[in-house]
Amino acid sequence: MTKSVPAKDSERTLLLATWNLRDFDASKRYGNGPRLKESLYYIAEVISRFDFVAVQEVNELGEWKQVMRLLGDHWDYICTDVTDYKLGGNGERLLYAFDRRKVQFRNIAGEIVLPNNMLVSSVTTELDGAKLYSGKQFRRTPFLASFQSNWFKFDICTVHIYYGAGSGAKLKQRIEEIERIAKYFGRRADAAEKDGKALILLGDFNIVHPDHKTMKALEDHDFKIPRALNRPSNLDMTKYYDQIAFRAHQKVLDFIDTPDPAQANAKAGIVELFSAVFRDGDFDQYKDNASKTTSGKKVLNGTSNDHETLESYYEEWRTFQFSDHKPMWVCIDSDDADEYLDLISSE
Template sequence: MQYSLLKHRIPAADRPRVVAHLQRLIAQLDRDIPDKDSERNLLLATWNIRDLGKAGKGWGHGNRLPESLFYIAEIISRFDFVAVQEVNELGPWYDIMAILGPDWDFIATDVTHRKLGGNGERLLYAFDKRKVWFQKIAGEIVLPADMLISATTGGSADKLAQGKQFRRTPFMARFQSGWFKFDICTVHLYYGDERGTELQERIQEIDRVAKYLASLADIAKDNGRATILLGDFNIVHPEHETMQALKKHGFKTPKRLDAPSNLDRTKYYDQIAFIADPTVIDYIDSGPASARNAGIFEMFESIFRPEDLPDYQPTAAATTEGKKATDLAKYYANDWRTWQISDHKPLWVRLNTHHAARYLASLAGS
């Protein structure tokens, strides 16, 4: 982390407060996230960072504050690899990368064409180069004709039109950390509506990406690679059709992540799912409940807390939406701060990457 940038990006009058908030966030991360080590484990996360880069002139919730980018970077820095969804413009992301420092790199998609229903978002992978290396293979998933999605037509509620790609194209790439090789795909799938044809389209998107990757996963396993599918699926809850669409193709999710990840803890939108050697999931779920091998990071315990409203009240009140708010404290808690950080919380797992003993045993038996 390049904390020296605080001197250049945070006004002197604000710096003591920002430093205090960073210190509180660091203490929580120390408590809730395992330490990064050099070779035995990989800390992998997924995070939908709400509308990163979208704020600006005419955007009702105002720009992200410079300090918010330091908080986002601090959280990302505690992992080795992070799949990020909802990156709009790259300017703020480059600011985050500068704060993370030269040990970090990323690879991102272009935006999906708006005629496919995209809304200008990118997907990306950020990784600590000291721990993870990109294996030079990446691509976006394009469905074959017999797997195309039934799209809502905008007409009759029970009428569907055939032949649609994903509204935001899933992004797949290949990486390695230690002995652990993985093909990874991140998504931000269609939400639509809570019922009717738009919900069915959401279910189809989940089904198609899981089916597509499952068709490649056996080849990956034969070559010693895990297949990881993660991101924002807009899954309703673990027993819902949305989750069934993911799991029916063989993907497994860690038990410790069967918990809501949105702001008010009501939705299970974000997931990390695997088709891999059974030891991958066993390692995540093994040990007592207190073992820190997976979790959901509750960032608002340390930053932009309800009691911090006096620090931000003038800024929140000056936004277009803030001026309309009849209850500024409610607007701050439910809306404004989510455009500073996110309305989604980071999900993470710790994966075992030290397989030397297993490999040597295989050589001995060959």
């Protein structure tokens, strides 16, 4: 990771990331046991390499507060309450963690609630000449906030879009959720441009593929994804769930896309989580931990429907220690001092 992510000591750039932390501090972990203390250290180490991280799938905050203590006093966070279970939110929170030495919260935050005429799976009827709307809110309410780093001001919205299913009505709901948040958040673009702000829409979109209508639902509202991030971010590099999309001045995207992401000085990328810890060859080190979980015991007594060996189960167990999503990041030029001074001197 040290080699793949730029140093964060530059005053001219902002290192911004998104990361779905699998079932973080969730009461229900599907028989995979709690996180080890060392896992919290690894998570804190990953987050510390950035200036700002949008985090999805945070449930309770006990473990998160431990991570914050490891990060130090200069780190802060703001998060949502849990979305009501009746909406299908699974008790998850959305969260922003930021290094206060580089990022300032601009005291604006809120969860997005759709107006009646934009509801997901909406149905419109008329009664005595008046339109009546019915439909669904987001399963997990998107979280919007305003921040600033150096001269770079940004409104940011993080999401964990409903997955549902790979086809049929539930896939349609997923597509509609993406379309609704892109349309709703995108309405701020004109006002943001006048205020010199960028709009950043990021998180776990459960997008199938860049050519799929899940991606089209995002791009139809003029959100641009840097070319450097147009690649998978899950463990086996087959899924495009995580995204960072912008409505911003073209120079923001140009900066991120220069140079090529394969080069050593890339300005966007994906962190390879298991290159240094919980590696493929580390099974012997963790087999006792994996064997003590409910799922591990089923493997050992031959009642597991998913794994024949404990070593096979270790591949899944480690994702509940770290995550099954890789952090996706961008490096943004945050030093617009010269342009700002040119602007005010011409007024």
